[in-house]
Amino acid sequence: MKVSCASCIKTFNIPDEKLPMGKKVSFPCPNCREKITLDLRIKPSDEDPDLIEKPAPARSDPKTDIGSRALKEKILRKLGDLPAMPQVVLKARQVMADPNSGVRDVVKVIETDQAITTKILKIANSAFYGMSGKISSIHHASVILGYNVIGELITLASSSGLLDRVLKGYGLGAGDLWLHSMSVAIGSRLIAARKNPALEETSFSAGLIHDAGKLVLDKYVLERKEDFDEFMEHGRETFMSAEQHIFGFNHAEFGFDVCKHWKIPDDISVAINHHHTPAKSSGIELAYIIYAADAIVNMAGAMAKMGGIGASIENLMYMIDERAMKFLGLNEADIGTIMGDIKESVGKMAGELGAG
Ligand SMILES: [Fe+2]
Ligand SMILES: [Fe+2]
Incomplete structure (x- = not known):
């Protein structure tokens, strides 16, 4: 029917x-x-x-360019309220980006910070990496899991506490954004493994922080909750179009600014800027990867909510843009496989770690 x-x-x-x-x-x-x-x-x-x-009748009255720019500048000035990326993380990333440095240099930097070291070891020993209790030091982690996975562990250790926040404006409870972000990170890595394995670790990190813009915008969404509710009243509009209509910019664009504040490498911040509009990214592979992982995670959420009625991937294919599917060389069966793999991995990670 x-x-x-x-x-x-x-x-x-x-x-x-x-x-x-x-x-x-x-x-x-x-x-x-x-x-x-x-x-x-x-x-x-x-x-x-x-x-x-x-x-429902279409709404108009978008905010003016001037008003939108002034609001964005105001929010940007408040970016300092967001915790800074720990110095050790910035330094470790710099060292990793330097082709003349090696594992020992990165390990030395990370081990100067006891809190991050402890967190990384906890994550490295989770069932997600399949190494329960076997990893005793950062150096050991880099040998067993691979040098590149250290970058992934650094992003996880430094962002988990932030992503656990309650975002009242977006209607997200404690841990909701963390779970969504983990799922998109895992999905992004799985898609990268098929499309371009060189992007696996970068995709994971980018997927993890793709919705970081929401962390900052939440307060302003909450202040305008009535406007948002009214705009989305008939269910024809998405949260993203409401942001665009009410703020004049959206959380993906603002995520770019948050990444800049955190000194996240450009390849990740630019992709995050386009994670809902990859077709406008002039072919940035990473933007397509995060977009597709986000869509697959949202499809899985919709299937769970539908509780069986019409809950098949075939019925939900409209949730993912055909051009993105083509660009990434994915078909409907791949979506099903990736969705299943995400669920399995998230189960292993979320059960043991949570955020924090
Ligand atoms: Fe998003
Ligand atoms: Fe998302």
Whole structure:
């Protein structure tokens, strides 16, 4: 049966055998999460007007360029409120980027900071890396897990506490952003492994902090909660378009500024800038990778919420841009495999570590 959401007007197919004929059912729209109700007590036809409600009237009145720039500057001045990246992390990244330095140099830098060292060892010994209790030092971790994984461990150790924050404006509870970010990081690495293995570790780090812009914007979303609720009232608009409409910029663009503040390498910050609009990135592979991982994680979330009704990848393929699929050489079966692998890895990581 073809079902259209009254709010976002997306249409998707639900196999008839999955529908409880003869009953009235409700489930969240996989796209906008508004409630869809189907009355299956009378068999409806595809053209049933109740299933294809009229879209809500479009809204206009975007903020002016001047207002938007002034607000962005105001928020940028407050960036200092966000904890700085620990010095040791910046230094370790610098050393890793220097082709003349080696493992010993990086290890020496990291070991000057006891807190980061402890965190890295805890993560390295998690089931995620399959090394439970076997890694006793940073040097040992670099030998066993590989030099490149040290970069990944540094990003994890330094961002986990931040990503655990409650983001009231975005409706995210403690640990929600951390779980989403971990899932996107793992998904990004899996996609990179297929498309360009040289990008695996960078993809993981970029995936982990892709929504960092939300950490800063949350306060301002909360201050304008009514505007956001009103803009998204009919479920036709996404949070991202609400940001664009109300702020004049979005969390992806602002993520670029947060990355700059944290002195994150340019390849990552530029990709984060385009993680919702990879087609506008002039072919930046990393932007496509994070975009696709984010979409797959959101598809998995939608499937879980639908609780079985119409919850198949086939029905949710509209959530991922075809051009991105083509660019990355992914097909529907790959999406299913990646989704399953993300779930398995996140289970291993989240259970043992959490954030903090
Ligand atoms: Fe995002
Ligand atoms: Fe995201």
